[in-house]
Amino acid sequence: MSVQDILLIVLVLGLFAGILSGIPAMLAIAGVPLVLALVAGQFGLFPLAFLSNFPARVWGVMTNTLLMAVPLFVLMGVFLERAHLAERMLRVLARLLGGSALGMGLAVLGFSTIIAASTGIIGATVVMLVLIALGPMLEAGVPKRQAAGLICASGTLGQIIPPSIILVLLGDQIGNTYLEAQQRRGNFAPEPVSVADLFAGALVPGLVLVVLYALWLMLTLRRRKGVARPARQPVSATEVAFTFAPPLLLILAVLGSILGGVATATEAAGLGAIGAGLMAGFSLTSTRWERILIAAAGLAAFALVALRLTGFGRAGLDTLAGGAAGLAALLIALGVLVALARLARGGLLADALTETIKVSGMVFGIVIAASMLSLVFRGFGGEHAVAEVMATLPGGESGALLAIMALVFVLGFILEAVEIIYIIVPMLGPVVLAGDISPVWFAVLMAMNLQTSFLTPPFGFALFYFRSVAPREITTLDIYRGVAPFVAVQLLALALVFGFPRLATWLPDLMFN
Amino acid sequence: MLTLFLAFARWLDRLTLWAAMAATGVLALMVLVNVVLRYGFGSGSIGLQDLAAYAFAVLVILSVPLCHARGGHVRVEVISERLPAAYLPRADALAWALFLVPVFGLIVWAGWGDVVFSWSIREGSTNPGGLGGQYLVKAVLPIAAVLMAVQGLAALLRGNAA
Numbered sequence: 001m002s003v004q005d006i007l008l009i010v011l012v013l014g015l016f017a018g019i020l021s022g023i024p025a026m027l028a029i030a031g032v033p034l035v036l037a038l039v040a041g042q043f044g045l046f047p048l049a050f051l052s053n054f055p056a057r058v059w060g061v062m063t064n065t066l067l068m069a070v071p072l073f074v075l076m077g078v079f080l081e082r083a084h085l086a087e088r089m090l091r092v093l094a095r096l097l098g099g100s101a102l103g104m105g106l107a108v109l110g111f112s113t114i115i116a117a118s119t120g121i122i123g124a125t126v127v128m129l130v131l132i133a134l135g136p137m138l139e140a141g142v143p144k145r146q147a148a149g150l151i152c153a154s155g156t157l158g159q160i161i162p163p164s165i166i167l168v169l170l171g172d173q174i175g176n177t178y179l180e181a182q183q184r185r186g187n188f189a190p191e192p193v194s195v196a197d198l199f200a201g202a203l204v205p206g207l208v209l210v211v212l213y214a215l216w217l218m219l220t221l222r223r224r225k226g227v228a229r230p231a232r233q234p235v236s237a238t239e240v241a242f243t244f245a246p247p248l249l250l251i252l253a254v255l256g257s258i259l260g261g262v263a264t265a266t267e268a269a270g271l272g273a274i275g276a277g278l279m280a281g282f283s284l285t286s287t288r289w290e291r292i293l294i295a296a297a298g299l300a301a302f303a304l305v306a307l308r309l310t311g312f313g314r315a316g317l318d319t320l321a322g323g324a325a326g327l328a329a330l331l332i333a334l335g336v337l338v339a340l341a342r343l344a345r346g347g348l349l350a351d352a353l354t355e356t357i358k359v360s361g362m363v364f365g366i367v368i369a370a371s372m373l374s375l376v377f378r379g380f381g382g383e384h385a386v387a388e389v390m391a392t393l394p395g396g397e398s399g400a401l402l403a404i405m406a407l408v409f410v411l412g413f414i415l416e417a418v419e420i421i422y423i424i425v426p427m428l429g430p431v432v433l434a435g436d437i438s439p440v441w442f443a444v445l446m447a448m449n450l451q452t453s454f455l456t457p458p459f460g461f462a463l464f465y466f467r468s469v470a471p472r473e474i475t476t477l478d479i480y481r482g483v484a485p486f487v488a489v490q491l492l493a494l495a496l497v498f499g500f501p502r503l504a505t506w507l508p509d510l511m512f513n
Numbered sequence: 514m515l516t517l518f519l520a521f522a523r524w525l526d527r528l529t530l531w532a533a534m535a536a537t538g539v540l541a542l543m544v545l546v547n548v549v550l551r552y553g554f555g556s557g558s559i560g561l562q563d564l565a566a567y568a569f570a571v572l573v574i575l576s577v578p579l580c581h582a583r584g585g586h587v588r589v590e591v592i593s594e595r596l597p598a599a600y601l602p603r604a605d606a607l608a609w610a611l612f613l614v615p616v617f618g619l620i621v622w623a624g625w626g627d628v629v630f631s632w633s634i635r636e637g638s639t640n641p642g643g644l645g646g647q648y649l650v651k652a653v654l655p656i657a658a659v660l661m662a663v664q665g666l667a668a669l670l671r672g673n674a675a
Contacts, residue, residue, distance in 0.1 A: 022593025022601055023608040024586035026577075031612020034619065055624025059654060062570035071572060072541060263548070270544025277541075308552040325553030332549060336542075353534045357572070361580025362587060364573045372616065416587050459591070 003045060004381050011036055011380065015373070025419055030369035033376035040380075050379040057371040061364065065266065066172050066195065071360040072269035073165055076254075076276040078352045078359075081124060083280030085247055086115050087132055092243045094136040095233045101223040104140035105150055106214060108133050112154030113210050114251065116161040126155030126465040134470065141223035144474050149482030152455055152462040153213060153490070159417065159451040161206040162199035163254060163272075165363070166417050166450065168265060170443045171195035173425040174433070181434035193439045195265040196258050200508040201440040202447060203259070208503065209448075209493045216489050246282075246298070250275045257305065259511055271301065274336060277352075281339025284346045290338050297335020300328035363418050370422030377427060390431040397435045401442070404428050405449050412453025416461070420450060444497060444504040452490040455483055515670060522667030526582045529660055533575040539568040563644035570650050578660040582668065602672050609665045617658035628652055 011033060018028030040046035061067070080086050090111050097103035108129065115125060129151045137147045159166050175193040182190035254272040257263035263271070275298060282294045307325055343349035377383075393399040404424065411420050425446075433439055454461045457480040466479060497503050543565035551557050580586055593601055628651050630636075637645035 018612075019589050020592050021604055021608075022588055022590050022596075023604050023612075024581070024588055026586050027608045027612040027616070030616045031608065034616055035611060038615070051619060052623040055620050055627065055654065058574070058620060059570075059624075059651070062573045062650075062654070063566065065566060065569070067573070068540070068544075068565070068569045071537060071569075071576075072544065075537065075541060267544060267548050270541055271548060273541050274545050304549060304552045322554070329549050329553055332545070336545070350534065353537050354530065356537060357530070357533045357576045358580050358583055358585040360572065361576035361578075362585050365577045365580060365586050368577065369616075414589050414591060419587070 005385055007036070007040055007045060008377075008380050008382050008385055011376065011382075019419075020414065024365075025415070026365035026369040029366065029419065029423070030372040033373045037376045037379060046376075046379050050375055053375060054372055057375060058368050061367050061371060064172065066175075067168070067364075067367070069163075069168050069195065069265040069269040070165055070363055071356055072266065072273045073163060073168070074359045075352065075356045076269065076272040077124070078355045079273065079276035079280045080115075080247060081128070082348055082352050082355070083276075083283050085276075085279055085283060086128065088243050089114070089247060090128075090132050092235060092240060094133065096235050096240065101137075101141040102217065102221045104137050105142055105146070105217045105221050108137060108150060109154055109210065109213055109217065112157050113161060114248065116154075116157035116164075116206075125158055126151060126462050127469050129155060130466060130469045142221065143224050145478050145482035146217075146221060147482070148466060148470065148474055148479045149484070149486045150213075150217070152460070152466050152479065152483050153486035155462050155465070156451045156454050157206070157210065159454070160202050160209065160444075160447050162202050163258065163265070163269065164202070164447070166421070166447055167198045167202055167443070168195050169363070169367075169418060169421050170425070170446060171198045171265075173421055174198075174429065174439050174443045174446075177425055177429040178433040178439040181430040184430075185434045193443075194512075196261070197440050197508045197512060198443050199255070199265070200259050200511050201444045201504040203255075204503050204507050205444055205448060205493065205497045208496065209490065212489045212493055213486065216485060220485070246279050249302075250279070253302065253305065259507075261512065262305065262308065275301065277343065278335060278339045280348060280352075281342040284342045284348065285338075290342065293331075293338045294335045297332045297339070300331035300335070304328045304332075366416075366418045367422055370419070370426075373423060374426045382427065383430060386428055387431055390428075397432060397437055400431050401437065401445075404432060405445060408446060408449050409453045409456075412450050413456070413459035417450045417454075421446070438501060438505050440508050441497075441501045441504045445494070448490070448494050448497060452487060452494060455490060456487050457483060519667055519671060522582075522663055525660060525663060526579065526667075529575050529579055533572055533579055536568040536572040536575065540565055540572060543568060559638075559640050559642050560644045563638040563640060566638075567644070567647070567650045571653050574654055574657040575660075578657055578664045581661060582664040584668070602669070605672070606669050609662075609669055613665045614662055617661045620658040621655045624654060628655060 014032045014036060015028065018032040019025050021028065034051070037046045037048070037051060041048040041051075090108075093107040093111050094104065097107040111133075112125065112129065115128075134147060134151065137150075138144060142150075158164055171194065175195075178193055179190060250272060253275070254268045257271070258265055258268045278294050278298050282291055285291060285294070304325065307321060307328070340349065343352070390400045390403070393403055395402065407428070408420055408424055411424070415423075429442075432442060455463070457463060460483070463479055463483065467476060470479070543561055547557060547561055547565065550561075593604070628648075631648040631651045634648075635645065636648045636651070637643060638647050
């Protein structure tokens with residue numbers, strides 16, 4: 001074993017000690033490698049000139065237009081949450097289906113699928129489901145273990161169902177790593193991997209997972225004995241339409257425009273954020289003309305997309321289509337202004353922006369810190385060491401893939417998804433991505449694996465969030481037992497995608513090739 | 514002296530927050546404007562796209578100290594929550610001196626030459642026909658690094674004062 005190998009082992013161990021010490025993880029991820037590199041540099045064991053690349057790496061993160069979608073998707077989710085739009089959907093759903101235990105369970109699952117497509121932040125979804133849905137679920141006769149399991153499992157759906165922030169980050173990392181690895185192997189024209197590819201790739205596996213959950217509920221969910229069937233509360237059709245149509249349309253538009261190849265992920269995320277802002281503004285105001293203007297702006301945005309789709313894109317202002325586009329632009333401007341004024345007066349704008357900045361800081365802090373780690377890792381020759389170790393594994397590429405999957409699963413107990421993606425993919429990814437394995441399939445497997453690991457007792461993140469807000473009558477053991485079957489369902493779905501890569505690659509091939 | 518420093522840090526934080534909020538707003542609105550231009554009129558403006566990119570760059574780097582000042586960076590507390598209450602403040606102080614200051618100091622120290630050069634030529638966007646003023650955005654990087662050190666220290670001192 002060479003000195004370099006020993007230093008690499010010290011790096012990895014130091015990294016874990018630093019992260020587990022309880023200090024902000026980003027400081028450990030950037031700090032431990034830097035200190036080790038500085039010390040090793042004194043003995044001529046690390047090329048210190050490497051470190052002067054760090055500011056350029058950070059600037060690279062700041063100018064990475066792919067990551068632009070991240071704060072915009074966060075803003076979209078925060079608007080939907082802060083304006084209680086998501087909460088209202090769940091309440092209406094609960095009243096609509098609250099008559100039976102199974103109906104209630106499926107309602108929560110359906111709601112989570114929709115909301116997963118909008119926020120993708122595990123903590124927020126789990127906490128909201130506990131606060132709003134747990135009570136009605138128990139009243140409807142859902143056994144408490146199953147209720148706990150369903151809420152935790154549903155809360156993690158946002159990781160895999162697009163548009164998910166995790167998939168944007170995976171797209172960034174896997175895209176780069178794949179390109180580099182392929183070029184080093186001599187393939188100078190690999191097909192680039194885009195975020196849209198990953199969104200398309202994750203859609204089918206995500207829906208398969210939801211269907212499996214639903215089947216599991218249908219097979220096993222029985223009303224708890226001794227619970228009276230609660231009376232159904234009437235819900236009018238207009239209420240349902242008004243509560244569900246806007247958020248659903250927004251999410252479909254965002255997802256559809258990406259998958260349809262009309263918009264980039266960033267454009268779709270920007271439209272999603274503005275659209276969610278319009279809805280939040282709409283729900284805050286009760287003035288009629290303001291509501292009309294805001295709604296008109298939303299419709300005008302759809303009209304613009306429709307104009308584009310029907311090929312009227314390049315019209316001058318003097319033509320009919322050009323005039324329509326001009327009118328739509330005017331309506332959008334007016335509606336956005338009115339909605340912004342409302343949001344600002346209600347205090348919601350500053351609140352939502354602050355929260356968005358905070359969540360973005362959390363993500364970008366890790367991204368920036370990880371760029372230091374990968375710099376030092378390369379400086380110590382880590383890539384070669386990893387390639388050598390991986391070469392000793394049996395089973396070639398699939399052996400390496402399985403080893404990475406097992407590692408990611410274990411790491412998921414202590415690290416957040418962002419950290420894992422930015423640590424594991426650049427370090428271990430090249431071995432797998434240099435081969436003929438589909439990068440989209442690899443990304444989807446990573447996302448599903450992370451999601452499973454967040455659900456697995458005793459360290460799953462979803463369980464911590466659940467515990468932090470759940471009543472004491474539901475013991476921690478109840479949560480573990482309730483979650484166990486869902487973990488099994490997850491593993492089944494993961495095995496399905498592993499065994500049938502077409503589940504992940506079929507839709508992207510169909511859409512983009 | 515301590516209260517003066519903490520007040521200064523808070524004032525800086527508010528200033529940073531305003532800048533980051535403005536950047537977030539500009540980012541969302543510029544993406545919207547670009548989409549409307551492209552979809553509705555089949556045209557686009559490289560200048561406006563650059564403005565969105567500038568806003569994003571400012572948001573990325575300012576969000577890090579803002580998140581730190583709000584205690585928002587992820588911590589893994591599996592072990593530390595079982596240790597005595599005095600442990601974490603000490604670990605944080607050590608992390609500030611050993612990790613935070615060197616890492617963000619490196620950004621200032623190693624990146625200074627690039628920023629000075631960028632100012633000296635009044636560097637603009639690399640896109641042809643793009644917006645000028647990229648040197649202003651580049652200058653935000655060392656500023657954010659210093660802010661990170663200040664907010665990190667303020668968080669420590671605030672914890673001790675409380």
